[in-house]
Amino acid sequence: MKILAVALLLLAPAAGSAQDFYGTRPLGMGGAFRAIATGNDAIELNPAGMSLFRHYSIEAHYLGTPKWRAEDGPYEHVIHASVVDNQTQQFATGLAYTRIERGDSKQGNRVDLAFSFPLSDNLLLGLDVYYLNFESDPKDRYLDAVTVDVGMLLRTDFGLSLGVVGYALTNPADYQEHPLSMAAAVAYSPFRSLVIGFDWFINFQRPKDLTDLAGAKETAFGYHFGAEYLVLGQMTIRAGYWIDKARPGESEQYWSAGLGWVSETLAIDAGYRGSIHHGYDGTFGVAVRMFQ
Known part of the structure; x- marks a missing residue:
């Protein structure tokens, strides 16, 4: 029963490409995670979620994309580590x-420092301040900037959660991968072992011409659908669908799936996102999560 209780805390949102990092759990759910926002993935997707319940957690992720955006595209490697503390003070802190x-097209680092504050029992506010340091070839683009995300999360007593997040609000001028953008999200848990999510992503600075990233911009949209189901108190099954019209260049659609195992203090996750239209640009992820 104790294992089941821990697992449900990690699952439930409210029981009782313009984004450079999606964790392994959101990856398996089509990116539909901003109104769920449990675990350390909340840092990048909706920092308000870090205050959902009292916990201390450490996570490590690896994500790989063998053919990024093209048949002859580079191999993308993403290594991620994070810690969230919502035990030692009245607000949650995430790092x-x-x-x-x-390959040769992008390399660099992102460092996040996030905070979450409960405004009431059901309304949470989050802030993520992060440093971006990237080099991009062959166009010799260099990004060295600090920007801010702000999120809010409303959870109800009948299983419904609503989230809204603003990204890159101080505008680091990286219109290709860190544009001024926002998302609105809803999640519903009809019973204790299932959560269903939908995210609507809005990119306000999608370049009309990829050869002129500082030129004319347009508003574009992305749609994320996902679900997570807890089986036998310890196994999780995830699935999702992602319609990405917000990213620069041609729009794309993805399917995704994931599996997980959770105990009282440890969880192991795996996820995959594949393109509907072609065999390249598929991303896999693995993660280990430790919590108390």
Whole structure:
């Protein structure tokens, strides 16, 4: 019963490409996670979620994309580590480090420092301040900037959660991968072992011409659908679908799936996101989560 209780805390949102990092759990759920926002993935997707319940957690992720965006595209490696503390003070604090290596086309680091504050029993506010340091070839683009995300999360007593997040609000001028953007999300848990999510992502600075990233911009949208189901108190099954019209260049659609195992103090996750239209640009992820 204790294992089941821990697992449900990690699952339930409210029981009782313009994004450079999606954790392994959101990856398996089509990115539909901003109104769920449990675990350390909340740091990047909706920092308000760090205050959902009292916990201390450490996570490590590896994500790989063998053919990034093209048949002859580079192999992208993403290494991520994070810690969230919501035990030692009245607000939650999160710290994350992400390293991205994408052949010769992109390499660099992202460091996040996030905070979450409960405004009431059901309304949470989150802030993520993060440093971006990336080099991008062959166009010799260099990014060295600090920007801010702000999120809110409303949870109800009947299983419904609503989330809204603003990204890159101080505008680091990286219109390709860190544009000024926002998301609105809803999640519903009809019973204790199932959660269903939908996220609507809005990119306000999608370049109309990829050869002129500082030129004219347009508003574009992405749609994320996902679900997570707890089986026998310890196994999780995830699935999702992602319609990405927000990213620069051609729009894309993805399917995703994931599996997980959770105990009282440890969870292991795996996820995969594959393209609907072609065989490249598929991403796999694995993660280990420790908590108390």
